Amino acid sequence: MPGxxxxxxxxxxxxxxxxxxxxxxxxxxxxxxxxVPSVIFPLFLLAVNAGGLNSAVDIPGFPTDSxxxxxxxxxxxxxxxxxxxxxxxxxxxxxxxxFFSRLVLTPMRPSALMAGQLAGLVLLGQFQALLYLAVGLAxxxxxxxxIAGYFVLALLVSIISIGFGGLGLIMAIRTGSGExxxxxxxxxxxxxxxxxxxxxRNLIEQDWYRFLATINPVSYLIEAIRSLFIxxxxxxALALGFGVAIVLAVLSIFFAARSLKGRMLK
Amino acid sequence: MMAGYFASAWAVSWRYLHNLYTxxxxxxxxxxxxxxxxxxxxxxxxxxxDAPGFNYYDFTAFQFCFVxxxxxxxxxVFAGFSIASDFExxxxxxxxxATTHRSAIVVxxxxxxxxxxxxxxxxxxxxxxxxxxxxxxxxxxxxxxxSLGLLANIAALLxxxxxxLRFRSLQAGPLMQMPVxxxxxxxxxxxxxxxxTGWIEPAASVNPVTASMNAARSLMAGDPSGILLxxxxxxxxxxxxxxxxxxxxxxxxxxx
Numbered sequence: 252m253p254g255x256x257x258x259x260x261x262x263x264x265x266x267x268x269x270x271x272x273x274x275x276x277x278x279x280x281x282x283x284x285x286x287v288p289s290v291i292f293p294l295f296l297l298a299v300n301a302g303g304l305n306s307a308v309d310i311p312g313f314p315t316d317s318x319x320x321x322x323x324x325x326x327x328x329x330x331x332x333x334x335x336x337x338x339x340x341x342x343x344x345x346x347x348x349x350f351f352s353r354l355v356l357t358p359m360r361p362s363a364l365m366a367g368q369l370a371g372l373v374l375l376g377q378f379q380a381l382l383y384l385a386v387g388l389a390x391x392x393x394x395x396x397x398i399a400g401y402f403v404l405a406l407l408v409s410i411i412s413i414g415f416g417g418l419g420l421i422m423a424i425r426t427g428s429g430e431x432x433x434x435x436x437x438x439x440x441x442x443x444x445x446x447x448x449x450x451x452r453n454l455i456e457q458d459w460y461r462f463l464a465t466i467n468p469v470s471y472l473i474e475a476i477r478s479l480f481i482x483x484x485x486x487x488a489l490a491l492g493f494g495v496a497i498v499l500a501v502l503s504i505f506f507a508a509r510s511l512k513g514r515m516l517k
Numbered sequence: 518m519m520a521g522y523f524a525s526a527w528a529v530s531w532r533y534l535h536n537l538y539t540x541x542x543x544x545x546x547x548x549x550x551x552x553x554x555x556x557x558x559x560x561x562x563x564x565x566x567d568a569p570g571f572n573y574y575d576f577t578a579f580q581f582c583f584v585x586x587x588x589x590x591x592x593x594v595f596a597g598f599s600i601a602s603d604f605e606x607x608x609x610x611x612x613x614x615a616t617t618h619r620s621a622i623v624v625x626x627x628x629x630x631x632x633x634x635x636x637x638x639x640x641x642x643x644x645x646x647x648x649x650x651x652x653x654x655x656x657x658x659x660x661x662x663x664s665l666g667l668l669a670n671i672a673a674l675l676x677x678x679x680x681x682l683r684f685r686s687l688q689a690g691p692l693m694q695m696p697v698x699x700x701x702x703x704x705x706x707x708x709x710x711x712x713x714t715g716w717i718e719p720a721a722s723v724n725p726v727t728a729s730m731n732a733a734r735s736l737m738a739g740d741p742s743g744i745l746l747x748x749x750x751x752x753x754x755x756x757x758x759x760x761x762x763x764x765x766x767x768x769x770x771x772x773x
Binding site: 303307310445464 | 553556557560561562563564565567568569570571691699702703705706707708712713714715716717718
């Protein structure tokens, strides 16, 4: 059959995913300069915000008496947003140095390439989740959801990492430029800052800012993680957070796959 | 002799400004960055002014002073990026051959960075006033406040030029930006110094930027305090960073 030699059978797919995932993880581990800032910078901002905004807990209606418990959710999302850059940067590098073109000549499935790239991010996300939780608890944060809550947190962080990682892949595939992927960073930062990261939405006084925070999906991701720390099990916050994360992941993977097919045909 | 020196500095400065304002991709983000911080902090955190002990008269004015110092310092850092880029592309070597005294190159970038501030200050001040910021300080107070921004700009420029001249590559960008960014955030950004708690309280008390920030806020409120300390700390920093920049210049000269 024509073309049969170029398409692998389904059973080959896990092997391809594993190979690409191993490459992605090895590359992450070999580039501490790329991953250390994405791990350390969120902790630095957490430390600054926790010290600088601690008096916010005295505002009537503030949901907790510990600002670090409130602010730590932002750290997880910030790390996930950094992962956008890591995923995109890795693939853009492959495109720039010609590795991607060579890969296209092999029977590698596009889904294996994407899954492999994202696997490294999920692993990094899990490491960050564990580290931030440990640092937060050591610094006095409360984790109301307990041990079961940790698994929910890990799952949510994984989905968020895939969602933002997918956005990075779209940029990398469409532009083929690491510089363009880095150029996305300010946009991501705006998404992060115009959210409920520093105060609960009901305590934001400026109407225009509260409106932006309400329509910003990042607010719901932060609030889902925050609910695990402050209230334990808040069904509404978790449903909204998981809903936003799943929609983001599905859409970003869908568009990344479409873009990838287009580039492979070029 | 002096005329030649300043002619060289002016030529470097003109070139820097020409390159800056003919490249919107470079200029616009550096202008939007402080506006973004002003909007995010003044808009999103205004409820913090309801916290007990927060006794500043206007939260937008309070955040404006931070953004003023931050934008001024980052303008100095961005000039450092241009120095690194010029040396990376070989333009720096040509400038070193063309000047009678090579410190004129750094002075030229300093002029350029200071002139650039006029546009940045005008935009952020206009936006803050449109957002309803009230100003209590007199004209002299405001001159004092903007002068603190200028001193932050000079100190940051000298620091980043020291890095740029040693590494002569844009890859050293994070080394210029991150220390300045971290130092700015180790000052009382969100609340007055007396409301800081935990580890950041001692860090802020020894941070020279804290003195500038407190003095700028007092000048904005028309109730000057800590002015001598702020100016003393700023000039001290400029002297130290001046030696750092001269060391960088020597390193670039040695490298050829």
